[in-house]
Amino acid sequence: MDDRRTEERLRGVRLAEPDPALRERLLARAEGRRARRGPLLAWALAAAAALLIAANLVFGQVHGARIRALVGEPATTLTAADAEAYARAFAERQRLMSEALDEPWYPSEPQSNHDGGETHGARSDRDRQTRRPCRPAAWA
């Protein structure tokens, strides 16, 4: 028996075919999946966004805790004792600067930024008369 006859003999035998109902089931499943894909994609995107936000918040908390552990808790409010210590340090700084500049230094007296309506020229004259160094109000 040659190859051609063998092939013909094989071809004469009927091979199995898929169940005809399979086609309809497949098309129905494909349609169902296609209909679900849109909402599923939207939910997946929303879930991914929520996850990203949550991860960002958690990272912020962890990062903040890490920074606080490294540098210590920051001073949140300025107490009266702090203000007094700051004023003393500032007065000392002014005294040291006056010494360095060889200028007279007058112990601190209450100063304010409020000039009470006095013009710059009037104030300069008054300072000159009292031999008091002219200090900008901003130093106070």
Next chain:
Amino acid sequence: MSPTGAEDSTLLARLAAGDASALGALYDRHATGLFRWLLARGLPRGDAEDLLSECFLALADRGERAVEIEGVGAYLFAVARNKLARRARRPRTEALELVEEPATSPAPADALAVREALADLPPEQREVVVLKVWQGRTFAEIGTLLDISPNTASSRYRYALAKLRAALGEIDDG
């Protein structure tokens, strides 16, 4: 006998555009060949039908990207090969369900003899015989579908045909 690529491209474009009937047309063109190949690989009929559905669902799931597929047959066979590889450890059927129950012509004895002869072939040779004899594929096409060279397909076919000839001749003589 083998589906043409131009018509497949048109159907893929329709499928990508959301035309559900295009999947049915592609099924009509490729399902039988793929199904017989799965049976030739030794799968039980039920498993072969499940896998066939999975392959076409994978095609449908590509949506708009379906137009990127160059050859539907090669794509479906590649999907089926990958899914088969994942099932490789599952037990295969003892009886080959490739040949229909011989209730039709030609003579039932001949169908039984062919079924036995095919069952004795290694799956690698049997799949080439099925694609060549029953699907009318060329060796180049078989090579593309099975990811082997045309020469390998040709030599597997020659070995298979020699075995089949010997088996059927023995049956005739006996």
